[in-house]
Amino acid sequence: MPIRIPRGWELPESAATPEHLVLGRRKALGLGGLIAAGAALPWQGAAAQEAAPMAAMRNPAYRPERALTPEKDATGYNNYYEFGSSKNVTAAAARLPQRPWTLKLEGMVDKPQELGLDDLLKRVSLEERVLRHRCVEAWAMTVPWTGFPMAELLKLAGPQSGAKFVEFHTVADRAVMPGLRQSWYPWPYVEGCTLAEAANELCFMAAGLYGKPVPAQNGGPIRVLFPWKYGFKSGKAITTIRFTDKRPVSFWEQLQPTEYGFWANVNPEVPHPRWSQAHERLLGSNERVPTKLFNGYGEFVAGLYAGLEKERLYL
Ligand SMILES: Nc1nc2c(c(=O)[nH]1)N[C@H]1C(S)=C(S)[C@@H](COP(=O)(O)O)O[C@H]1N2
C-alpha cells in the first residue's frame, strides 16, 4: 500500500491542516487510506481546491533520486508539436477542451469499449509517482504524476492472443491545434510499444501533475508515460488505445527513422546521430548530470529486452 510522504511543492507547514483533521475528513468521506480523484483535500488549501485536485497517495517504489523540478519549469517548457515547435505552448494548449473526454480501447481485444474519463478515474486505483522524464533533446525533469498503471487498462480491454503491440493515438483537433496545418508532419501523433512494455508496471497513465489535473500543455486530460524511454514515446492527450499484431510506425519514426526509432530506450552510450546522449540538463536548475541506462529504471525494465539485442533498442 503506497504511503504518504511530504511533498516539497505543497503548502508550507503553517498553512496545512493538522493531521488529525486530515484523518477525520478522510474517514468522513469513507475513502480509507487512498484519496479519490476530485475529492478536496484539507492539506491543499482553498486555492488548490478550486483548481480541482487530482491527488493520491504516493507510491514509494519509484525513488526519484533527484530533487523535484519546480512546477513552473515543468509546466512552462514543453514539447507539443500540435501547438507548434515553441517550448512555450501554455496559452495555445489552453484552448484544447479537457472535458468531456473519452478513451477508446479497440483492435484485438475481447472487450472493445469507450470509457468516459471521469468514470474511468473512479474505477481505477490512483497513486502518485515521482518519475524522471528524459527528452531526446537532452533535457530532463522529475515530477509527481497522479494516475494508474497501464496494466489496469489491459485488464479492462482483455487483449487477444494475437495482439503483440499497442498504439497510443493522441487527439488531433484542427479547430484548436495550429500545428496540424503543417502538412509535412504525419498527424495524428501516434506512438506505440509492445504489449509486454505496456504491461510493465512502469507504464503509467497520468491524469494529474503536482496534485492537480495534468495541464493541457503537459498532456491533459490524460497521457501515457514510459519513464525509461525518450520523452517522445509518451504521447499526450490520448484518445484511443489500439491493440494490434503489427509493429506501429510512430510519428517521429515516420518523419526521421534514422534518428527516432520504435524502441527509443534511454542509453547514454548511444548518441543521437546529431548529438551526444551522455548528459542531460535538469529543467529549473540547468544542472548538467550524467544520463543513465533506461533513465535509471533498468531494475524494472531491462528484462523486457532479453533476446532483442539485434534491434535498435536505444534510438
Ligand atoms: N501529442 C504529443 N505528445 C507528445 C509530444 C508532442 O509533440 N505531441 N511531444 C513528446 C515529447 S518530444 C516530449 S519530451 C514530451 C514532453 O512532455 P512535457 O511537455 O510534459 O514535458 O511529450 C511527448 N508527447
Ligand SMILES: [Mo]
Ligand atoms: Mo522530447
